[in-house]
Amino acid sequence: MKLRFLLSAVALAWPIIHAAGAAAAPTPPAVAGFTLVKTLGGISEHTLDANGLTVLLLSDRTAPVVTFMVTYHVGSRNEVTGSTGATHLLEHLMFKGGLNYNDAKGNSVKQFLEGIGGNYNATTWLDRTNYFAEVGSEHLEGYLAIEADRMRNLWIREDGRRPEMTVVRNEFEIGENDPTQALDKEIFAAAFQAHPYHHPTIGWRSDIEKVAIEKLREFYDTFYWPDNATVTIIGDFDPAAALGLVKKYYGAYPKAPHPIPQVYTEEPEQSGPRRVMLQRAGELGTVGVSFKSPAGSHPDYPALKVLGIIMDSGKTSRFYRALTDKNLTTSVNAEPGFFHDPSLFQIYANLAPAATHEAVEKIILDEIAKVKTDGVTDAEVATALGKIKAATAYGRDGSFAIASKINEDIATGDWTLYFTLDEALAKVTAADVKRVANRYLNQSQSTTGWFVPIITPAPAAN
């Protein structure tokens, strides 16, 4: 239902640190029909033998709340021209009901969850689609049953698609209302020519409007299978009983009758800087400078993450001192994408009144050049790691927050990043930061975008 756009989703990439095995982990449950794959930091991974469904369990009985989430390993990277936005539109149709749970019966997923005050939603993103709810622990089975049912028993009908298409189109329009979101789409489209990160997760408008119901059915039948999904349960539940419920409701399905298609397209080497410009009515401009960056699971990601914090976080950050404190910008953000495939290290500078795009862009590049030449200080790295350590603790404040982070780790390809990324971040040095700045923040690998506002006359009242 909710689409996370690029700029909003980066917040989810904030790392959460827990030391693997630092405390005695609970003994993982042994339930017939499941194979224990591994345990790490209190999380156990199991496979449902009958169909390959992956299950992650993190039990904590101290509050009567549980978060249940299913993550499908399909996102907008799995789409092609003509069906862009299909993953997201299908996510919307997942709330239209099915044979066993629907509005007419009074037991649809929204009726059930809203009747118990559950906190629920679904999101689609580049590499994954997830459905989740935080509920009182006594409602785990009720929600799990509905969620499992719509994995294979969904109604996918034209009379459902038609009104939902205009809903999604309005969601697209809301995003286009924001010049920075619109600029972000332009930058990604220019930066990626072959790889499907080229197109926005919400899709191009014409594809949203015209994709056929048969294509959505095909998408569902291709990707919505247990061996292409990960179930995560966090909070107040008995692990053995929970596995029993998973087996009861998901065990009814076979594996996909076909291999799950894999994305094999790789982005060709970029051989020079690229530029885009967006001109619309508006008040203040934006400068976006992006550089090709490695996948979230790449060993260089942690140093790039620390670099982003040094550049943009707080009043002592380099961009604050160079730009915002000089009244040239109202805010600056810098962060590497945390995705399955190589993406972008993105810098967005929102211009203050009277600031010029040229001046702000030059200062951004000058600050990057300083890091590449002189490096960063040990004190800057220590501060960044202090922020990461605190963010780790904050990320434990509720099962919902933990699920959100694990979801992105799953999407990146390895849920154990939930722990191992933190270990890697702790080892980042000033030399690492300088090295990755020199390796990745190069003009030849850059895509720069400007939003240039057109000042419009005041309208006449109707």
Added chain:
Amino acid sequence: MKCPALLLPALCLLSAVVFADVAPNADRQSINGIDVVALKTGVKDVVTIRGTLAAGDSRSPQNNVALADLAAGMLDKGTTSRDKFAISKVLGDVGASINFSTDASALNINAKCLRADLPMVLGLIAEQLRTPAFSAEEFAKLKKQRAGDMKRALEDTDVRANTSYVRAIYPVGHPNREASPEEFLAAVDKATLAEVKAFHAQYYGPAAMKLVIVGDVEPAAVRTELGKVFAGWTGGSAQPPPAKAGSVDSAREQDVFMADKTNVSILWGQATQLRYGDPDTLALRVGTAALGSGFTGRLMANVRDKEGLTYGIYSYVGNDTFTDGDWRIGANFSPELLSKGIASTKRQLIEWHQKGITAEELASNKGKFVGAYKLGLATTGGMAGAVLNTLNRDLPLSFIDEFSAKINALTLDQVNGAIKKHLNPDEMVLIKAGTLPGAVGK
């Protein structure tokens, strides 16, 4: 290089001090005149601090509506003891944060830190509130920043609709009525540092200040620390309760034209003259949820799900923590579907108002309220917010523990009676902000 201690124990979520036992576990004290609540939960290491002080935007004088905002903006720009970079560094090194902002009625304090850093953070909050540096250089920068922030906000259809809405439904002098963007920008421009200092001297102080500390805390230690850092601080004053919003002679429909927008934001509603603690408030809230909360509310079920006219539409009661508040429907529509969307919304509004909600809807929405309220208490942020709201609503902390029972006790007659009594669609104001069909540029 400093290596942070990363060997944290395995994951541990929140403890059971969340439901139905807040009042007995909360430590509520008056410390140097500040109403303080400390509540220990089972979360490990995390502490959330929230507070308010009666220095919101509505306390700005009529001749400069930006003073409260500018005074709050100066708090993180340095104190008489250290500059803004030193403040940022001491917080950043431990990943703590302290933010000050204003809304209509209050200066809001939001902070987060690890347990070990709580004394430092409480001390810094006190230092920032009590002894801001009021540097002329920083003030000049702040004025430009706030002007920039406002200009950027003017690009947002939701912001523009909201400003017009509260100006249409609240009379001049009511705290919930905002200044116009032009008025605010002019006020920022002409504000002087002397005026901001005077505002700070008049309104900042422990009187009417509330502070809530939730998470991995020891209440006794909190009391000691606050007693130390706020010792000798005086001043401040409670905001006198305003007269309830009377009817406003505003146009029933107002357009805010914005070029090149692909979506129109609408707000539709009226002032309720109800404050949160008033007898009909919960009944009106539950009735309003049946109309426009979640996907099962009538608005989403019909205007979105059946007719496909909008991505989002909702109704709620709000702005009633400190004063009497308002009721509103908010929605997004494509310009070409705007007329249909408004017509569909109106059908739902009229039917809901005339016929009320059903017993089935009442039961379902009771469950929604009770369940969501409990889930909201399961994080330190949610708990701190609930406690602070309760204090600012002048309600006892036992209200939190009794909330479920109060909701479950509501009858259909009470709910439908509250809808009829406090709302009148004929009196409602409709605001549309965006690239409106038919509007013509000058």
